[in-house]
Amino acid sequence: MNIDSMPIVASAKQIRLGIHKHLRLRKSQDIVEILGYATILFVTVTFLLDGGLAGVTDLATGLGSISRWTALVATDLLLIQMLLISRVPWLERLYGHDRTTVAHKKLGKPILYLVIAHFLASLIQYAVQDNKNIIAEAITLITSSNDLLLSFIALAAMIVVVVTSIKIARARISYEAWYLVHLISYVAVIAAVPHEFSTGQDIAGKPLQSAFWIALYLFVAGNLVWFRFALPILKMFRHGFKVIAVKRESSDTASIYVGGRGMSGLTAQAGQFYIVRVMTPSQWWRPHPFSLSATPNSEYVRFTIGDRGDDTGAMLRLKPGTKVMLEGPYGVFTEERRTKEKVTLIAAGIGVPPIRALAESMVANPGDITIVYRTRNNDDAALLLELDKIATVRGHELKVLDGPRATPNSWLPAGHGNIPDYQRLRLIAPQIVQSDVFICGPTPWTHGVVKSLLQLGVPENQIHAEEFAW
Amino acid sequence: MRASTKVAVSLVTLGTLAVSYKLGTPATTGTGLSAAGLTSSVANTSNIANEDDPNVTAPTPLASPSASSTPSAAPKKPGKKTHATKKPTSSGSSSGSSSGTGSSGSSTGSGSGSTGGTTTPPVNTSLAGTKTGSLFRENVWGGYVQLSVTKDASGTITAVNLVQAAATGGRNSAFSLLQQAALQAQGSNFGNVSRATYTTQVFKQALDSALAKF
Numbered sequence: 001m002n003i004d005s006m007p008i009v010a011s012a013k014q015i016r017l018g019i020h021k022h023l024r025l026r027k028s029q030d031i032v033e034i035l036g037y038a039t040i041l042f043v044t045v046t047f048l049l050d051g052g053l054a055g056v057t058d059l060a061t062g063l064g065s066i067s068r069w070t071a072l073v074a075t076d077l078l079l080i081q082m083l084l085i086s087r088v089p090w091l092e093r094l095y096g097h098d099r100t101t102v103a104h105k106k107l108g109k110p111i112l113y114l115v116i117a118h119f120l121a122s123l124i125q126y127a128v129q130d131n132k133n134i135i136a137e138a139i140t141l142i143t144s145s146n147d148l149l150l151s152f153i154a155l156a157a158m159i160v161v162v163v164t165s166i167k168i169a170r171a172r173i174s175y176e177a178w179y180l181v182h183l184i185s186y187v188a189v190i191a192a193v194p195h196e197f198s199t200g201q202d203i204a205g206k207p208l209q210s211a212f213w214i215a216l217y218l219f220v221a222g223n224l225v226w227f228r229f230a231l232p233i234l235k236m237f238r239h240g241f242k243v244i245a246v247k248r249e250s251s252d253t254a255s256i257y258v259g260g261r262g263m264s265g266l267t268a269q270a271g272q273f274y275i276v277r278v279m280t281p282s283q284w285w286r287p288h289p290f291s292l293s294a295t296p297n298s299e300y301v302r303f304t305i306g307d308r309g310d311d312t313g314a315m316l317r318l319k320p321g322t323k324v325m326l327e328g329p330y331g332v333f334t335e336e337r338r339t340k341e342k343v344t345l346i347a348a349g350i351g352v353p354p355i356r357a358l359a360e361s362m363v364a365n366p367g368d369i370t371i372v373y374r375t376r377n378n379d380d381a382a383l384l385l386e387l388d389k390i391a392t393v394r395g396h397e398l399k400v401l402d403g404p405r406a407t408p409n410s411w412l413p414a415g416h417g418n419i420p421d422y423q424r425l426r427l428i429a430p431q432i433v434q435s436d437v438f439i440c441g442p443t444p445w446t447h448g449v450v451k452s453l454l455q456l457g458v459p460e461n462q463i464h465a466e467e468f469a470w
Numbered sequence: 471m472r473a474s475t476k477v478a479v480s481l482v483t484l485g486t487l488a489v490s491y492k493l494g495t496p497a498t499t500g501t502g503l504s505a506a507g508l509t510s511s512v513a514n515t516s517n518i519a520n521e522d523d524p525n526v527t528a529p530t531p532l533a534s535p536s537a538s539s540t541p542s543a544a545p546k547k548p549g550k551k552t553h554a555t556k557k558p559t560s561s562g563s564s565s566g567s568s569s570g571t572g573s574s575g576s577s578t579g580s581g582s583g584s585t586g587g588t589t590t591p592p593v594n595t596s597l598a599g600t601k602t603g604s605l606f607r608e609n610v611w612g613g614y615v616q617l618s619v620t621k622d623a624s625g626t627i628t629a630v631n632l633v634q635a636a637a638t639g640g641r642n643s644a645f646s647l648l649q650q651a652a653l654q655a656q657g658s659n660f661g662n663v664s665r666a667t668y669t670t671q672v673f674k675q676a677l678d679s680a681l682a683k684f
Contacts, residue, residue, distance in 0.1 A: 030475045041483055045490040054494035205667070 015363040017339055022461045025337075029094050036080055039216065043072040046209055047202055060128045067121035068202055074114035075196065075213075078189060079220045081107040086224040087330065096332035097273075097289075098466055105165070112162045119155055147195035157188035175310070176286060193217070232327040236279075239263065243322045244300055252307040253350065253382040254316040255293060257300045258324055264298040268329035270357035271438070271466075275330070276303065278315065279323040286311055287327065291440075293353030293383060295361040301326070304382055306350035333438065333466040335362050340462060342431045346449055348374040348411070348441030354466070355440050356383045359390050366395020370429045374411070374441065378402045399428050411448035422452035433458055439465040598623045601683040602633060615645075615676040621684060627656050630677065641666040648673045657681060 047069055048054075056062045084091065084104040091100055127137035141148045163169060164181045196203055196213070203209050235241075239260035247255045258276075268274070273291040277284055288311060293304035307313045333354055343362060347355035352373060359371055371391060375381035378400055391398035403413035412421050426432060433456055439449050446465050453463055471479070600620040614636060620629040630652045635645055644666035651660040658674040658681070 026472055030471055033471045034475070034479060037479060037483070041486060045486055048487065048490040048494045051494045053491055 015335055015338060017341060019339055019461070021336075022339055025094065032091070032094060039076050039080070040073055042212065043076055043202070043209075044069065046206075047072055050202060060125050063121045063125035063128070064201075067118050067125060070114045070118040070121065071196070071200070072202055074111050074118060075192070076216070077107055077111050077114070079216055081111060082189065083220050083223060086220070086228050087327070088223045088227045092330050093332065096466065097330040108162050108165055112158055115155060115158060145195070145199070147198045150191040151195040154188045154191035157184045157191065161185045161188060179286065228327075232325055236323075236325045239265075239326075241324045241326055243318050243320050243324060245320055246316065246318050248316075249304055249382040250380045253304055254307075255302050255304045256290075256315065256318060257302050258326065259300040263296070263300060266296055266301065266329070268292060268296045268301060269334045269336070270295045270361040271334040271354045272329040272331040273354070274301070274303070274326040274328035277325040277327070278311075278318065279325055283311060283314070284325075287325075288312065288315075289330075291331075291354040292329075292357050295357055304350075304353040304356075306382070331466060333440065333464060334358075337464050338362070338436045340434060340436045342368055342370075342435035344370045344372065344429045344432050344435045344437045346372040346374070346437060346439045346441075348445050349376070350382065351439075351441035351446075352381075352383050352387070353440075355438065356387055356390070358438060359387060359394075359396060364394065364396070367397070369394075369396040370431060370435070371396055371398045372428060373398065373400045374413070374445075375400060375402045376404075397429075401428070409448070411445050411452070420452075420455075421448065422455040425449075425452050426456060432456060436462045436464065439463070599684065600629075601680045615673050617673075617676050617680060619677065619680040619684075625684075627653060629653075635673075637666065637669040637672075641669045644669045645673070652677055 044052075052065050052069060056065050081104055084100045084107070087097070087100075095103075123134055123138055123141070126132075126141065127134050130137060130140070132140070142152055143149075161182055161184060164173060164178055170178060197210070198204060203213055239262055241258050241260040243256060244259040245257040247257070249255055270292060273289050275287045275289050277287040288305075290303035290305050292301055294302040305312050305315060307316055331354075335358065343364065345355045345359055355371065355373070359369065362369060371387060373381070373384065373387060375384070378384065381400070381402070384400065387398055390396065401413050401415075403415070406412055406414040406418075406421075410421050412424055429435075432453070437449075437453055437458060439446050441449070450463055450465060454460070598621055600618050602616065602618040614634070616633040616635065618629075618631050618633055619627060620631070622628050630649045632645060632649070636642065637644060644663045647663050648670060651663070652658065652673075654660065658677045662670045
């Protein structure tokens with residue numbers, strides 16, 4: 001297959017529409033969330049049944065109870081947090097990679113606070129009971145038990161991980177440094193385990209609780225090891241992915257074609273992305289998420305990426321034959337989320353690849369789909385010619401909006417007088433309220449579009465946006 | 471989560487928490503457990519010993535094959551000289567009711583020899599006498615114990631007195647039970663004082679180190 005011929009992949013003949021699909025999804029999400037809450041409820045209930053609150057009589061026992069409960073909840077949340085980032089398909093399919101990642105990030109600080117509370121409460125408790133000062137007690141604890149020494153190490157590791165992940169710190173250190181530091185979170189999780197099972201008052205010697213925690217640890221570890229590590233490696237060997245071509249798309253974007261054995265066995269859909277590792281000595285440990293910019297075919301998958309001044313710049317110059325590892329496909333920015341016959345696709349800048357892939361493959365009669373492409377400059381817009389060809393062949397409306405933005409808060413370019421963005425959007429895409437809207441672009445811009453849609457009265461379940469959560 | 475689900479989950483959560491709080495083991499200060507307490511709680515042998523509540527209950531004599539409601543089920547073993555060879559950790563876990571804490575329970579500061587107190591010069595040929603054994607800080611959940619053991623001429627332990635002792639986690643009330651159990655078992659071959667597993671271990675090691683001096 002010649003990459004210059006740009007095949008337009010005929011889409012599936014039928015697609016199920018309607019609100020019921022959406023309701024089923026919400027129901028599944030509720031079940032998963034209830035299971036998550038249930039684990040926290042379970043540990044709290046067993047804690048209470050063991051006299052967690054009833055046993056509090058003085059300062060020491062009160063501190064002991066605080067220490068126990070914060071430890072239980074923190075460990076539970078920590079395991080949930082690990083699961084959220086393990087990229088398990090059953091979670092990704094329900095929430096999308098962006099939402100699981102956001103939830104993972106949000107849990108970081110609360111977990112650390114709980115762990116610190118556990119640490120301080122137990123330290124002060126023992127200091128009170130032994131009539132020692134806190135420093136002396138800490139030394140006693142560390143030296144009396146290897147398990148506790150490990151737990152101190154785990155705490156230190158966790159503090160380092162969370163501190164380096166806070167936004168301000170992320171802005172100051174490179175992604176690579178953050179990534180390496182983040183790996184020690186595995187150290188934190190594992191080093192905390194021995195003291196939980198040997199001295200944990202709610203675990204040690206209690207068969208039900210021990211079984212619960214062992215099962216939880218194994219479940220999370222199994223999902224993590226299999227889906228995050230084993231499966232991508234197995235796929236890499238099975239398919240032997242490598243770059244087959246790199247094609248310049250604009251002054252700062254290029255398409256990378258990745259081929260291999262049995263490419264038709266990949267399950268990726270238009271709108272999804274892979275996490276791509278270029279298997280060169282300098283880059284293999286720095287993966288990047290890239291959206292498919294064409295519907296996958298039996299020869300290759302195609303990514304279109306922008307030069308962001310980091311590794312992506314080097315990727316534009318990749319040599320054909322370079323081995324790559326593909327992790328995924330991830331994301332729920334697909335036609336599976338569609339509920340309406342009409343569709344509006346809205347892209348900005350380097351958000352265009354998944355929109356391009358969706359425009360190619362979505363089930364539609366001529367006139368059903370409107371594509372809005374926001375560019376800085378039409379002469380240098382990635383994939384514009386391809387979008388134009390797809391729109392012509394399949395009968396989509398294509399509206400290209402170029403130029404600087406109208407006002408600092410606007411997501412649209414100047415023009416159409418001074419009417420608000422949402423009114424202009426209705427002029428640009430008259431069917432928009434009756435359609436599913438797929439948005440892909442930079443986060444602030446996406447928020448602007450979503451705001452306009454809500455002002456127009458587009459129901460939330462018709463709005464599909466994928467953020468670059470990374 | 472949908473609003474209706476949220477409401478349902480919140481209600482169930484609150485209800486469950488309230489019930490489990492109500493059912494939670496009530497607090498007792500754990501001081502001055504009487505002999506009556508000892509008798510009544512012996513039947514409770516299937517209790518899992520744990521350290522999470524200062525409310526201690528009596529040990530189980532190991533020799534009784536099943537739960538017995540009378541403390542007299544523990545056989546007297548007059549003339550039993552020493553349990554020094556018995557590993558404290560194994561005695562701690564052999565009752566079937568100890569907490570599974572093998573790793574941290576292992577002894578780091580092993581039973582040290584007598585450090586002052588009422589030691590009489592050792593007379594190896596005599597069964598009678600008073601010896602002191604002590605153990606400092608077996609682990610953080612134990613405490614320390616220094617005790618003296620008195621035997622009569624027939625080798626029967628007639629008294630186990632605490633020279634110095636302090637248990638962590640409010641388990642000091644366990645000591646009177648441990649002393650009774652030691653007299654009854656004529657050594658350290660008795661089950662854990664439930665809810666004071668670590669303190670039991672420390673006590674037994676101190677006892678063994680004293681008995682080893684006879």
